[in-house]
Amino acid sequence: MNPNADQLWHGPRWTLAVLLAVLGMLGPFSIDTYIPAFAGIGSSLGATPVEMQQTLSAYLFGFAFMNLFHGALADSFGRRPVVLWGIAMFTLASAGCAWSQSVEQLVFFRALQGLSTGAGIVVSRAVIRDMYPPAQAQQVMSQVTIYFGVAPALAPIVGGWLFVHLGWHSIFWFLTAIGGVLWVTNFRFLPETLAVEARQPFEVKHLMRGYWQLGSSPRFLLLALASGVPFNGMFLYVLSAPAFLGDLLHLQPTQFFWFFVLTISGIMSGAWLSGRLAGKIAPKQQIRHGFVIMLSVSVINLATNLLFPAHVAWALFPIALFAFGWALMVPVVTLLVLDLYPERRGMASSLQAFIGSSANGIVAGVIAPLVMHSAPALAAASLGMMCIGLLAWVYLHHRWPEIGRSVASD
Numbered sequence: 122m123n124p125n126a127d128q129l130w131h132g133p134r135w136t137l138a139v140l141l142a143v144l145g146m147l148g149p150f151s152i153d154t155y156i157p158a159f160a161g162i163g164s165s166l167g168a169t170p171v172e173m174q175q176t177l178s179a180y181l182f183g184f185a186f187m188n189l190f191h192g193a194l195a196d197s198f199g200r201r202p203v204v205l206w207g208i209a210m211f212t213l214a215s216a217g218c219a220w221s222q223s224v225e226q227l228v229f230f231r232a233l234q235g236l237s238t239g240a241g242i243v244v245s246r247a248v249i250r251d252m253y254p255p256a257q258a259q260q261v262m263s264q265v266t267i268y269f270g271v272a273p274a275l276a277p278i279v280g281g282w283l284f285v286h287l288g289w290h291s292i293f294w295f296l297t298a299i300g301g302v303l304w305v306t307n308f309r310f311l312p313e314t315l316a317v318e319a320r321q322p323f324e325v326k327h328l329m330r331g332y333w334q335l336g337s338s339p340r341f342l343l344l345a346l347a348s349g350v351p352f353n354g355m356f357l358y359v360l361s362a363p364a365f366l367g368d369l370l371h372l373q374p375t376q377f378f379w380f381f382v383l384t385i386s387g388i389m390s391g392a393w394l395s396g397r398l399a400g401k402i403a404p405k406q407q408i409r410h411g412f413v414i415m416l417s418v419s420v421i422n423l424a425t426n427l428l429f430p431a432h433v434a435w436a437l438f439p440i441a442l443f444a445f446g447w448a449l450m451v452p453v454v455t456l457l458v459l460d461l462y463p464e465r466r467g468m469a470s471s472l473q474a475f476i477g478s479s480a481n482g483i484v485a486g487v488i489a490p491l492v493m494h495s496a497p498a499l500a501a502a503s504l505g506m507m508c509i510g511l512l513a514w515v516y517l518h519h520r521w522p523e524i525g526r527s528v529a530s531d
Contacts, residue, residue: 134257349480358503
């Protein structure tokens with residue numbers, strides 16, 4: 122924690138949470154806005170569904186790759202420069218998407234978007250722990266998750282409206298404008314929270330030592346799997362939204378927002394409760410509650426889809442409840458990751474995001490195309506993603522029972 126943290130931000134705590142949430146939402150927002158236009162973009166560019174899926178995979182793999190470096194750069198040069206350069210690159214890449222005349226060009230610029238948007242997510246987590254002690258950090262992390270949820274709920278509504286009335290190019294011009302506004306806002310208001318004396322040398326040997334320290338740590342890897350992989354239990358449905366919502370549930374693109382509103386409501390509710398529980402119960406209890414909810418909902422969702430044809434009247438609610446369980450536990454797991462190696466919080470945030478986004482890329486490029494046209498297959502794959510994270514946490518809890526045992530303090 123920065124020893125001068127109380128002098129770096131003079132406004133209410135929630136205003137910093139809003140600023141950091143907007144940084145974190147940039148990545149999901151750039152996915153959710155163009156999902157309703159997926160088929161239209163493919164038709165306009167003469168792209169097959171597989172080629173269009175590559176625009177998602179390119180973004181996610183670019184995001185995963187660069188996540189290896191955002192945190193290390195932020196540990197060496199400070200938080201502000203990494204954020205500002207990342208937003209600038211995102212803005213230019215969004216304009217490139219808008220100018221794209223072929224699916225190959227769109228894939229290229231989507232990859233550039235992915236390379237840049239991770240800066241906000243990775244650095245915002247490190248900023249929180251720079252500024253606040255554990256219990257307050259969990260509260261702010263939960264607030265960030267709540268505010269973060271508002272934008273993805275609005276994104277498909279905005280994207281659907283822009284696509285219907287102004288064409289798909291307008292979606293990426295809209296993202297370009299958002300990037301410009303975010304750059305100016307962060308240039309003016311984002312504080313530098315990493316003290317000069319706490320910065321790490323930017324040397325290859327030192328960086329490799331840090332990557333090895335974290336990458337060879339079973340505790341770090343298991344915590345990263347426990348937080349990152351279960352997210353795909355609901356993200357799989359986001360990636361499969363054109364087929365799941367359009368083909369299986371027979372919704373129009375302008376009706377996709379119902380799915381996102383319910384899912385994001387689950388995230389926001391779980392994050393709110395996580396913040397309320399900060400400092401009151403042990404982290405491992407909160408994590409257990411989250412996994413119990415996700416496991417129960419996943420099993421019920423699979424059984425229901427095997428017994429009945431998917432219908433919009435009920436098919437969206439299990440995803441929202443799953444999102445609630447995930448949001449209840451993920452702020453706690455994230456803080457446990459960041460506190461394993463306090464001197465390398467940026468790198469830890471990077472590698473945690475890398476593991477999660479690599480899983481996202483595999484789901485987008487391999488799993489989603491295989492299961493998106495079958496409701497039971499989607500439910501089974503969602504359960505499988507959750508079980509990977511659950512097994513990681515159960516083994517971690519068995520091997521190192523002291524992790525997450527004590528209640529976080531202010």
